Amino acid sequence: MADALPKYLQIAKDLQRQIEEGTLKAGDRLPTESELAARWKVSTSTVKDALSELRKSGRVQTRPREGTFVLPRRRPLTITLNDRELDMPQVPAESRMGGGEGRAFRQEAERQGFQATWDLPEVTVGPAEPWQLEAFGLPPDQRVQIVQRKQRRFIDGEPNSLQYSYFTLELALKAPLLLNGEDIEQGHVAYLAELGFVQVGYLDEFDARPPHRDEAEFFGLSRDSLAVIEHSRTAYDQDGKPFRLTVTVYRPRSNKIRFYAGKVPPSVLEGS
CATH class of the missing domain: 1.10.10.10 (Winged helix-like DNA-binding domain superfamily/Winged helix DNA-binding domain)
Structure with missing residues (x-):
């Protein structure tokens, strides 16, 4: 009430x-x-x-x-979840990310006249939480170390989103750049593909929820403000195993999420 x-x-x-x-x-x-x-x-x-x-x-x-x-309403950044036009020739078209991950975030922003920037990733390693074990298809009692890469992202200097990428430590030891607190220029998907871990598909899930304390502080929101949108993407390799989990939290009123299928007029896609 x-x-x-x-x-x-x-x-x-x-x-x-x-x-x-x-x-x-x-x-x-x-x-x-x-x-x-x-x-x-x-x-x-x-x-x-x-x-x-x-x-x-x-x-x-x-x-x-x-x-x-x-103030006039700010034009939101449009996030296209199934964008196959991104400049990622080393990744199969059906596996290109969309959804504002890695290089896609910058390309999406530039195409719409925005400037995208982000902090260097904060890398931590710790025991897997139950929801992470479930996402990676692992038994609930299995002891696994998870690598987290957290990045704060900005559009035209304003907080836009928080992105968390998760990998098992077993995979990260085979892909050591995941453990470095530096950007991976080609993005996680392309980097892992170069090492033989090819993303052949992904599952997207969404949740609208109140912001957590750190999210509220970053976005400048109160805990009673509009809901943030949480976008979880579980990526699958050529063996059908989940090997990467990305969770992106979007600031309310700053982003518009879309998905298209079939033949959509180019003028509609370019009008974002």
Whole structure:
């Protein structure tokens, strides 16, 4: 129930609704803090918290001595999950990634007029969690070490997504670049293909959920904000075994995910 939310979130969500419905348009100034405090019968500190929450959505901007104004909606990055046009000749067409992984992330962004950047990966090794054992098709009681490569990714300097790539340590010892805290220029799929671990297919799954604490901090969200989208991709090798798991967490309102099949007019695909 809306009344169960803290007052500052009720105010923020009401203003957000007015922006989404067009009652408040791009360039409009929001009511002053005093006006909002009187309207909602709260203190100005509560209103300040509400406006701070609203700024996290990227839809308003506060200008000193002028007020808080509605910003134009940002054009989202379109993530194409089955893009076969990527420049990856060393990988079979049916196995090319799409979905904003590795080189695909930069290419997707550049084609749409954005600049994509990312941090160097944080590499950690630790015992497999139950969900990781399940993803890799391993018995729940098996003791396995998992390599995690975590990267923070940005579009035009703004936080866009968090990506986690997981591999068994057994595989990583055969592909040592996975253990380095450096970018793999050709991407995980192409690098592993060069070593004989060829991705022949993948399974995509999605979840919409509240952001975890570290995600909320990175994206500038509250735990009560819009849901993040979690995209999990399990990749299979030529022997039909899962050998790579990638989990990408997308910032709300910053990404649009699409999938196409059959003959779609080029003008539609180029219009993203």
